[in-house]
Amino acid sequence: MAIAKAERLMNLALCLLGTRRPLSKRELRESIEAYLEAGSDDSFNRMFERDKDDLRELGLVIETVENLDGEVGYLARRDSNRLPPITIDAEEAAALGLAAKVWQQARLAGAASGALQKLRAAGLPEDADPYGAHSALEPRIPAHEAAFEPLMLACRDRRPVVFDYRKATAARPEQRHVEPWALECWRGHWYLAGWDRDRGAERVFRLSRITGKVRARAGKYTADVPDVVTVRETVASWAGESADRTARIKLRSDAGFPLRAKAASVRELGDGWDELEIPYGHGLDAWLVEFGPDVVVLDPAELRADVVDRLRAVAKG
Numbered sequence: 001m002a003i004a005k006a007e008r009l010m011n012l013a014l015c016l017l018g019t020r021r022p023l024s025k026r027e028l029r030e031s032i033e034a035y036l037e038a039g040s041d042d043s044f045n046r047m048f049e050r051d052k053d054d055l056r057e058l059g060l061v062i063e064t065v066e067n068l069d070g071e072v073g074y075l076a077r078r079d080s081n082r083l084p085p086i087t088i089d090a091e092e093a094a095a096l097g098l099a100a101k102v103w104q105q106a107r108l109a110g111a112a113s114g115a116l117q118k119l120r121a122a123g124l125p126e127d128a129d130p131y132g133a134h135s136a137l138e139p140r141i142p143a144h145e146a147a148f149e150p151l152m153l154a155c156r157d158r159r160p161v162v163f164d165y166r167k168a169t170a171a172r173p174e175q176r177h178v179e180p181w182a183l184e185c186w187r188g189h190w191y192l193a194g195w196d197r198d199r200g201a202e203r204v205f206r207l208s209r210i211t212g213k214v215r216a217r218a219g220k221y222t223a224d225v226p227d228v229v230t231v232r233e234t235v236a237s238w239a240g241e242s243a244d245r246t247a248r249i250k251l252r253s254d255a256g257f258p259l260r261a262k263a264a265s266v267r268e269l270g271d272g273w274d275e276l277e278i279p280y281g282h283g284l285d286a287w288l289v290e291f292g293p294d295v296v297v298l299d300p301a302e303l304r305a306d307v308v309d310r311l312r313a314v315a316k317g
Contacts, residue, residue, distance in 0.1 A: 008051060015028060016060070016075055017081065024071055147163065160216070164176070166209050171316075179197065193231045245300075252272055252295075253268075253273065256294055
């Protein structure tokens with residue numbers, strides 16, 4: 001069946017590329033054997049529309065032309081389907097290969113592989129094999145969150161969305177109306193930056209905290225999209241990456257490895273606890289709450305109070 005479809009697509013492409021005038025559906029049906037075998041006009045129309053969309057997805061530019069009698073015809077002009085010479089050096093080819101390989105675990109894998117095949121057909125050096133078994137680099141960007149794909153499409157199409165979001169300090173999610181700007185992966189987690197309509201301000205959302213489906217909404221953006229969206233910088237500042245102070249915490253010996261990676265010093269206290277000195281900046285209290293009973297804040301006092309308040313808010317639901 002796959003071979004039959006590939007042959008049908010090839011024949012349709014040859015017909016559209018080989019004609020000097022637009023061909024109607026009737027003429028195309030009479031020229032391609034697989035279309036002649038279609039059981040009915042409806043069956044042929046569905047098959048033809050799918051094939052036309054598949055060829056366009058593969059990169060063929062198909063024009064739709066209406067003649068003086070109102071009949072619609074189709075053709076693919078050779079000058080519109082001829083790529084200019086592509087000059088890619090070894091470093092650029094390697095970067096393209098790695099970019100395609102990054103998405104092998106995501107639903108973008110098909111599109112990335114197809115794009116790479118088109119580049120190879122247009123002159124991408126064959127000696128740059130992104131799927132080679134001996135590659136020194138093995139990039140992986142996880143994209144397992146169900147919200148990733150709809151948000152990626154919404155960012156691309158500039159489409160407002162609605163989703164339920166659970167903050168680190170909240171027991172239940174709340175609905176958010178967002179104009180999505182950009183997605184970015186930081187330290188193994190995906191984040192969305194966009195305009196929060198309800199709050200009238202820019203916000204960053206962690207995709208793993210989005211619950212339920214992401215629903216698209218009609219209408220245009222109400223806020224301007226900035227030329228540069230600094231997702232990482234925003235998240236880093238909230239996580240205390242730009243901190244100029246330090247805090248002391250107690251941490252269970254077998255827990256909190258991300259905190260240990262940030263620690264300036266670690267001292268064993270015994271009885272299954274360690275004392276850590278970590279950078280203290282905006283958002284540290286929210287991060288510490290995520291570790292629950294494995295963390296106790298020693299000082300400063302204001303950080304300890306903020307963490308206690310957040311824990312009480314979660315307990316109250």
